[in-house]
Amino acid sequence: MGLEAVMPERLRGGRPWGPIRADSAEARQLAEFLREQVDFSGRTLAQLAEQIHVSKSQISVGLAGKVPEPAFVTALIHATIPEPRLRKQRLDRARELLEAAAHPSPANPGPPAASEVELAGLRAQQVETYDRLTHSLEAQNRLHEAAGNSAKLVMVLLSMINRLERRITDLTGERDQLRAAHVDPDALHHTQQQLARAHEQEQRAQWELSRAQEKQRQAEALAATVQAQITQLTDELDRLRTTTGADATENTPAPATTPASTTTDPVGDDFDQALTRITAVNDHGDQLLHGISADLHQEPGEDHDAEFWWVVQNNPPDNPLAIPDTTDNLKAKQEAAEAAGTAGDYRRAVKLYTDLVTAYTHRNGPEHPDTLITRNNLAHWQGEAGDPAGARDALTGLLPAMARVLGPEHPHTLTTGHYLARWRGEAGDPAGAHAALTGLLPDMVRVLGPEHPDTLTARNNLADWHGRTGDPAGAYTAFTRFLPDMVRVLGPEHPDTLTTRNNLAHWQGEAGDPAGAHAALTRLLPDMVRVLGPEHPDTLTTRNNLAHWKKQARGASRVRPRAPLPHAAGIPPMPVSAPLTQGAPLQAPED
Template sequence: MAGRGGRPWGPIRAESAEAKALAEFLRAQVDVSGKTLNTLAGEIHFSKSRISEHLAGKVPDQKFVTDLIRAAVLEPRLCERRLAEAGKLLREAAYPSPVKPPPPAASVLELAEARAQQVEIYDRLTRSLEQQNELREAAGNSAKLVMILLAVINKLERRITDLTGERDQLHAAHAAPDTLRQTQQQLTRAQEQEQRAQQELQRAQEKQRQAEELAARVQAQVDQLADELDRLRTGNTATRYDTPDHGPAHPAGTADPVGDDIDQALTRAVAVNDHDDQMLQRITHDLIPDPPADGVVRDNPPDNPASGLITADNLPALQAAAEAAAETGDYRKAVRLYTTLLNSSTHFQGPEDPDTLAARHHLAFWRGEAG
């Protein structure tokens, strides 16, 4: 592996086997990080020459080891594990054991095979960490999109109610046919937009669930690969997405500017969902060819597709929103929110939990009120 702008490492000139093991371990962390010594020197405030000395076998102090690991290993859980390993190696290097007769030398072929295994696992671990970052971004995109689409749907429901009332008033007042026709066209358009928004909401919710399920699988793979590296070492010693602006679906200057704005928002929602869908399909495809390893769950479909939409901590807020909709007479919205609350409560708290039973009762009641 290379750690200095693509150049291979030089030989390790350590005074003990323990010091050499520490240097090899630190070099491995630098390799996985992909950072150059110049980059690390700026981040941990040690000179490049001093970093090179310690990575060539000179025993460092605790501060150097801690700073280097934290700069090279960004994933918090993995970083803590690497710090513990480095601390153990540092203690052994500081107080090396007496020199023992060397064990029988392994064959060149065995050493080459072990090294090839390590390189392969490093590559797979790097890919898995990159996938983690992509999945984290996709889940964040979907979560934001769910909130935006819920707001759009709420706005459309109010708009449909207002336009329906306006149309009925125009009918009663025998208004001009052109005025009545324009209002009816806006009402029809708003109803179609609500259907589109509901479809994109379901897509965004499904993408969030998929991203969270894939993230769990990738995390298991990261843990398994890290353990495999530990075993080999012991035996041989990751954009914010900018959606394209496709322009308004209707010509500028139409008589329905509110509808035009909503169409643009829905177009961006489609673009975000399409982008995340492609990324999730690619990562799913990447995970399939690898043969299952011990401790890695390859296929574990969720019991409830709605489980990724709401967290257990959000249930009280969802219940409050449903109650507020019912109290203001918006029965349609109340039914929708109570349906989501019932599904989520069933998943997180169980079908017999008092809150789940209460949600089921309220849903049945407000469905009756809504007709």
């Protein structure tokens, strides 16, 4: 008999059997019939051993060609054929074959014994199956560990979120009391910083919770699939060992046992440290699951690897934004967000920037410069969308992180401070905005230079907040000193220079000189029409203000000018700057 006659056969389900070592053709025919019944049932040898109360080694001997006892044949047929009528037919046939095997015909000798080459081929397949089984058991252990770690993280994060929610409630009450008291601006500012930080930590904890829950689900799904493969490989090894009748579990690796698993805001620091550790555990879980998934379907052309292809393909990501974002994709999303804000669609800009913050946080971490810059821009558009208090709170929490990561005098840090001053004033604290810009301006002059556009903008806005705190004469004086610099640096007809002239006239009138305001606006209006056009919103505002101060100068009844934009002082102060952009990776300034 040739080599192919005794090589393992692929029967039902593609699982192989070892060669039959029968002493007669009748014994071989019986073994083949009994194997067919096992394949028909779909049960593994381990399941059958438990059902008929014999060991797997005894089943292996009974299916390898040795003539079994009648009780074994009867029990095997009963276990594999549940339908009574078919069971009776198969049992009758099995008894006929058993009788023939017990009394073989002398004229019908059995097949020759397998050669050494044939047995070596069988042994090689046993070793390959054993290796796959060992690999699967190791993967299962790692998956159980990952699922256990994620389950622990879920419990920790649920507790943390509960504590953060209580902290937010307490800090909100404390902030409201300090606002009502109007006695301690520094304490109010400190509490607002703590509150913004707690909100940020609560959002980060919710994000890590969703990651942990998804990691647990993925690990459990992979572990269940690996268990199915382990069951199949164990049965395959049992079938291949039927030649010798050895107990298939004697050398099968057993699963390993899973191992048990100076500051002004110390509470916030504790939460940050805990969240950093949690992020590290979640990141480790990501790497582990990715490695196991990639390993399991490394060669999808082979049956045992292809079974895992669906696990990787069908697992949803932690979050829709967890789909890998390329640099080009993120840049395109950022351009779309900025275009929406520039076009006046502030709500869409907020939504797009919210998505970008999540993407950058997941991709680079919460304190990567790109993440911080995106948070800055989100807060800017949040304020433009009508939520100045939300923008203020977000920037209050962001500014310390910008100073820590980039440095307190990095241009981006200075810009964030400028944004914070603006939205602090817009949220109802003009004195706080004035104080913040007063402290910020010297740093901008030193770092950026006195004629840098952002420095000029800060001087314009500082003068405006000076007036809005109740000192119109001081605002008029500041704008009078500021205007020549604008003319020298930008030119007399630059739109920002025209804005400064409008605001100078506004505060001149508010300081008690309506005739002077009227005269200044009379000179300004033709320039506004020529440069901006007659229908431009700033031109219309200037025209309206001119009518107002003309009536004031004549002593007519007061007619308030049309509210131009967020600021009441004629045309609003110039925007801080274009939202920050990301180019080459940002570096913190050297000491």
